[in-house]
Amino acid sequence: MKLITSHINADFDALASMMAAKRIYPDAEMVFPGSQERKVRDFIEVFHPADFRRLRDIDFSTVTQLIIVDAKHADRLGPLSTLLSQKGIKIHIYDHHPFEENDIRRDQEMIEEVGATATLFTELLRDRKLHPTPMEATILTLGIYEETGSLLFPSTTTRDLLAVAYLLKRGANLNIVSSYIKMDLNRQELDLLNELLASSAEVVLRGLRVMIAKASRDSYVGDAAHLAHKIMEMEDVDAVVILLEMQGKILLVARSRARELDVAELMKEFGGGGHPTAASATIKEASLEMAADKLKILLDKHIKHGKVAVDVMTSPVITTQWDSAIKEAADTMTRYGVNVLPIIRDEKYVGLISREIVEKALFHGFKRNKCIEFSTSDAATVGKDTPVRDIEAIMIEQNQRFMPVIEEGNIIGAITRTDLLRVIYEDFLRKRRLDKEGTHERSPTGRNLSTLLRDRFPDEVHRILVLAGNVADDMGANAYLVGGSVRDLLLGHANLDIDIVIEGDGIRFAKELGEKLKAQVRSHHRFGTANITLDKLKLDVATARTEYYESPAALPKVEMSSIKKDLYRRDFTINTLAIKLNARSFGLLIDFFGGQRDLREKTIRVLHNLSYVEDPTRAFRAVRFAERFGFKLSRHSENLIKSAIQMNLFERLSGSRLFDELLIAFSETNPVKTLKRLSDYGLLKIIHKNLVLDEKLESTLSSMYETLAWHTLLFLDEKVDKGVLYLIALLSNLDDEQRAEALHRLAPPGATREIIQQSIAESAEILGKLPLNDPVGIYHLLSPKRVELILFSMAITKDNRKKKEISQFLVELRKTKPFLTGRDLKKLGLPEGPLYSRIFRELLDKRLRGTMRTAEDEKKYVTDHYMKG
Known part of the structure; x- marks a missing residue:
C-alpha cells in the first residue's frame, strides 16, 4: 500500500496538496493523520471532493511508500510517524517550509520556498499536463489563498500568482474560495477576539512593539490563526502572539511583519515552526501565565537589533581641518557635492559647518577666516550602535540635518536626512502595505535578491559571493556586488562580470578572499583595486571611491569614500544598483538613485546635470546602452547632450577615449542603429564636422553589418576586429584629407590607423582587379591581404558576382594547399x-x-x- 498524508489539524493547503499528489501517485490512498481545521471539515462534508481512508483501517505493515505533503517533521504526522522507522518504506516529501533541524530527510524531497505547497503541486500538474478538474483547481486555489492570506502575505511569490492564474484558467470557482477564505467572525470567535484584546499586553523591545494576548476555552477552538491576522489589522504593532488554552494544552499562534523578529525561530523554542512571518506551536503541561512569561524572555533573545547607525551611515566622511579657510571649505563642498563638513582638529571631531554658514561668511567677506570660527560645536552626535529610531528622534527634535557618528572622538560616518527618510519610508512600506489602498506595484525599496542570486548565478559564483560577504564580515567591512551584473540580473540577462566594492580596504579584502579561493590576486595600490583570477572566472575588487573633475572632460581625481558616493560617480541610474553581500543582509538591494524605476521604464537617465560636463563620453555611452537594451534616453538627458554640444565640451575630450567608446558601441550593439541615433543627436560631428549619415553611408554600414553576420556564422573561430571594420565603413564616406583629420581626432593606435587607411585605399583597387571565374587569379590577389580589407571590399561592392567570388575565396580557396610537403x-x-x-x-x-x-x-x-x- 502507498499512502498520501499531511499534518495533523490539516488546513486547505494540506487538503489541496494531498489531492494533487493523488493525481501524481494514482495508486496511493489518502489518509489524514489526525483532525482537520473546522473549515476543511465543513468543505469535505459539503462537497465530498475525494475518498479518504480512515486511519484505523490502515494496516501499517502493508505500507511500502509514504508521500508526505505540507509537512516534514515527525511530530506533525501523528500515529503515522511510526512508519518512519519501518524498514523498506520509501518516503517522498513535498513542502514549502525551509528545512529545519530534525526534519525528515529521505528518498525524494521537493522543498521550495513558495507561498504554499499547493503552488508546487499546481506547477507539477501543469508541467506534466495532468490538468486538474474545476473542483481540483478550486481546492488548490483554496490552499494557495489560505496560506498566502489571499496573496497578501509577505511570503507570497510570483510563482503563487502564476499558479492561481493557471487554476483560474482551469475553472477554479472563486465564489467557493471566497466563502471559505473570508475572515468573517461568528459570535463565538467575536467573544474570543474581545477576550484576547482585553487581556493583551504590549512588549516593546529594541524598538519593536509586540502584542501578547491570552485567552482560555473549555472546548476546542478550530481555527484561531485568522484571529491573529485580525488583531494585526486592528492594532498598529509589529508582531502578535496569541496564547489560547484549551483542553489541557496551549496553542500559540504568532504573526510578524518585522524583519527583526522571525516567529518561526521563536516558535521552535516551543516545539513548533512555520514561516518567518507566520508560525505556531502547541505546548502541554503549562499554565497561560508561565507560557507568557517564557515567551517574554524568549522575545528578548529572538528580536534582533533593528537598524543602528552603522547600518545606514555614509562612510568615510568628507571633512575639513579646523584651520582651513572658509573659501577652501566652499571649494571642498562644491568639489564633492556635500552641504555639511565635519571639522577635525588633531584628528578628532570638533564641530560642523554648513554650506549656508559658509556662503554667508563669504558674503560678509570672511573668506580667509578659519572654519572653526563659524562652526557649530554643540551639534548632537551618536555612536555606531545607536538605534536608528533614537537617531530619528534626535534629528527631528533638534532640527539637525547631519548626524556625525563618533567612535573614540573620531568621526567614522555620517547620517543625513536623506538616509533617515529612506529608513523611515522602508519602515512605512513594511508596516502599512500600500497595496491595501488599491492596486499598487510593490515598492522595490529594501528588496532582497538572495533567491535571485541563487537561482540566476552558477552555483560556484553564488558560493563565491557568500564567501565574499563572510570575508568582509571578518574584516569589519561592507561588501557589495555592483555594476552590470546587478543591472542584468534584474533585466534577466546573463552577466558574469563580477565587480565587488568594499567599504574599507579593498586590496586586503581581495588578498584574504583570494587566499580562501586559492586564486591568483593582482593588486593595484594606486587605485585601491585588485583582480582575483580563477580558472573560468575573474573578479574585480575595488575600494569604495568618490571622484571629482578639476576641469570639464578631464580624467577624474579619485579618493576613498562610501558605497553611496561610489555609486554616485557612475554614469547612469541603471548602473548605480548594488547588492549587499554581508551575511546579515545578504542579497539586500541598494538603490539610492532610482535605478530600478528606470529599468522598469526602460530609460537611460544621468545622475546629475553636470554629468556630460565632467565626462562627455557619457553621451556616447548613453546611446550605446539605449541601443543595447532597447531603452530610450530621458528627455532631460537628451537636453543635456544638446547643451554639452553647444558649449563645445566635446572638443576637450581626448581622441583615444572617444575611439574606445566607439569600438565598444560597435561590439555591443547594431552599429547601424547606434550611428543613426548618434547622428540624430549631432554626435557624429564630434568625429568630423563633415561626417553625415546619408543614404550612401547608411547603405555601406548596413552591408558591413550583413557581411559580418555572414562571416560570424561561417567562421565562428576566426576573430576579426569588428569595431575597426565599422570604423572603416564609417570613415569611407570622407575624402582623404577629411579622413586624415578624423583619424587625428580619434587618435587610434598606429596599427589600427594603418588598417583603416589601407583598407579604404586598396579596396577599390582589389575590386577593380578581381577576376571572375578565375580561382587562381582570385587566390593570388586576395591571399596576401588582411581579412578586414577583404571583408570591407566584399561589403562595399555592388557587383553580386564579385561578392560571390570573395565569399568563395573565404570559404574554400584560401584553405587550399598542396598535398605534398x-x-x-x-x-x-x-x-x-x-x-x-x-x-x-x-x-x-x-x-x-x-x-x-x-x-x-x-x-x-x-x-x-x-x-x-
Whole structure:
C-alpha cells in the first residue's frame, strides 16, 4: 500500500496538496493523520471532493511508500510517524517550509520556498499536463489563498500568482474560495477576539512593539490563526502572539511583519515552526501565565537589533581641518557635492559647518577666516550602535540635518536626512502595505535578491559571493556586488562580470578572499583595486571611491569614500544598483538613485546635470546602452547632450577615449542603429564636422553589418576586429584629407590607423582587379591581404558576382594547399632549394583549377616534369 498524508489539524493547503499528489501517485490512498481545521471539515462534508481512508483501517505493515505533503517533521504526522522507522518504506516529501533541524530527510524531497505547497503541486500538474478538474483547481486555489492570506502575505511569490492564474484558467470557482477564505467572525470567535484584546499586553523591545494576548476555552477552538491576522489589522504593532488554552494544552499562534523578529525561530523554542512571518506551536503541561512569561524572555533573545547607525551611515566622511579657510571649505563642498563638513582638529571631531554658514561668511567677506570660527560645536552626535529610531528622534527634535557618528572622538560616518527618510519610508512600506489602498506595484525599496542570486548565478559564483560577504564580515567591512551584473540580473540577462566594492580596504579584502579561493590576486595600490583570477572566472575588487573633475572632460581625481558616493560617480541610474553581500543582509538591494524605476521604464537617465560636463563620453555611452537594451534616453538627458554640444565640451575630450567608446558601441550593439541615433543627436560631428549619415553611408554600414553576420556564422573561430571594420565603413564616406583629420581626432593606435587607411585605399583597387571565374587569379590577389580589407571590399561592392567570388575565396580557396610537403619532395630525391617554391606554386594552381585532386596526382606530376632527366 502507498499512502498520501499531511499534518495533523490539516488546513486547505494540506487538503489541496494531498489531492494533487493523488493525481501524481494514482495508486496511493489518502489518509489524514489526525483532525482537520473546522473549515476543511465543513468543505469535505459539503462537497465530498475525494475518498479518504480512515486511519484505523490502515494496516501499517502493508505500507511500502509514504508521500508526505505540507509537512516534514515527525511530530506533525501523528500515529503515522511510526512508519518512519519501518524498514523498506520509501518516503517522498513535498513542502514549502525551509528545512529545519530534525526534519525528515529521505528518498525524494521537493522543498521550495513558495507561498504554499499547493503552488508546487499546481506547477507539477501543469508541467506534466495532468490538468486538474474545476473542483481540483478550486481546492488548490483554496490552499494557495489560505496560506498566502489571499496573496497578501509577505511570503507570497510570483510563482503563487502564476499558479492561481493557471487554476483560474482551469475553472477554479472563486465564489467557493471566497466563502471559505473570508475572515468573517461568528459570535463565538467575536467573544474570543474581545477576550484576547482585553487581556493583551504590549512588549516593546529594541524598538519593536509586540502584542501578547491570552485567552482560555473549555472546548476546542478550530481555527484561531485568522484571529491573529485580525488583531494585526486592528492594532498598529509589529508582531502578535496569541496564547489560547484549551483542553489541557496551549496553542500559540504568532504573526510578524518585522524583519527583526522571525516567529518561526521563536516558535521552535516551543516545539513548533512555520514561516518567518507566520508560525505556531502547541505546548502541554503549562499554565497561560508561565507560557507568557517564557515567551517574554524568549522575545528578548529572538528580536534582533533593528537598524543602528552603522547600518545606514555614509562612510568615510568628507571633512575639513579646523584651520582651513572658509573659501577652501566652499571649494571642498562644491568639489564633492556635500552641504555639511565635519571639522577635525588633531584628528578628532570638533564641530560642523554648513554650506549656508559658509556662503554667508563669504558674503560678509570672511573668506580667509578659519572654519572653526563659524562652526557649530554643540551639534548632537551618536555612536555606531545607536538605534536608528533614537537617531530619528534626535534629528527631528533638534532640527539637525547631519548626524556625525563618533567612535573614540573620531568621526567614522555620517547620517543625513536623506538616509533617515529612506529608513523611515522602508519602515512605512513594511508596516502599512500600500497595496491595501488599491492596486499598487510593490515598492522595490529594501528588496532582497538572495533567491535571485541563487537561482540566476552558477552555483560556484553564488558560493563565491557568500564567501565574499563572510570575508568582509571578518574584516569589519561592507561588501557589495555592483555594476552590470546587478543591472542584468534584474533585466534577466546573463552577466558574469563580477565587480565587488568594499567599504574599507579593498586590496586586503581581495588578498584574504583570494587566499580562501586559492586564486591568483593582482593588486593595484594606486587605485585601491585588485583582480582575483580563477580558472573560468575573474573578479574585480575595488575600494569604495568618490571622484571629482578639476576641469570639464578631464580624467577624474579619485579618493576613498562610501558605497553611496561610489555609486554616485557612475554614469547612469541603471548602473548605480548594488547588492549587499554581508551575511546579515545578504542579497539586500541598494538603490539610492532610482535605478530600478528606470529599468522598469526602460530609460537611460544621468545622475546629475553636470554629468556630460565632467565626462562627455557619457553621451556616447548613453546611446550605446539605449541601443543595447532597447531603452530610450530621458528627455532631460537628451537636453543635456544638446547643451554639452553647444558649449563645445566635446572638443576637450581626448581622441583615444572617444575611439574606445566607439569600438565598444560597435561590439555591443547594431552599429547601424547606434550611428543613426548618434547622428540624430549631432554626435557624429564630434568625429568630423563633415561626417553625415546619408543614404550612401547608411547603405555601406548596413552591408558591413550583413557581411559580418555572414562571416560570424561561417567562421565562428576566426576573430576579426569588428569595431575597426565599422570604423572603416564609417570613415569611407570622407575624402582623404577629411579622413586624415578624423583619424587625428580619434587618435587610434598606429596599427589600427594603418588598417583603416589601407583598407579604404586598396579596396577599390582589389575590386577593380578581381577576376571572375578565375580561382587562381582570385587566390593570388586576395591571399596576401588582411581579412578586414577583404571583408570591407566584399561589403562595399555592388557587383553580386564579385561578392560571390570573395565569399568563395573565404570559404574554400584560401584553405587550399598542396598535398605534398617539403619532406615528400625530399623523399622523391629532389634537392632542397628555390625549385621547391616553384613546384608548390604549380601544384597549388592546379589544385585551385581542380585538375589535380589527390596526393598521387601531385607525385605523378612532379615525377613527370622534374625527375625525367
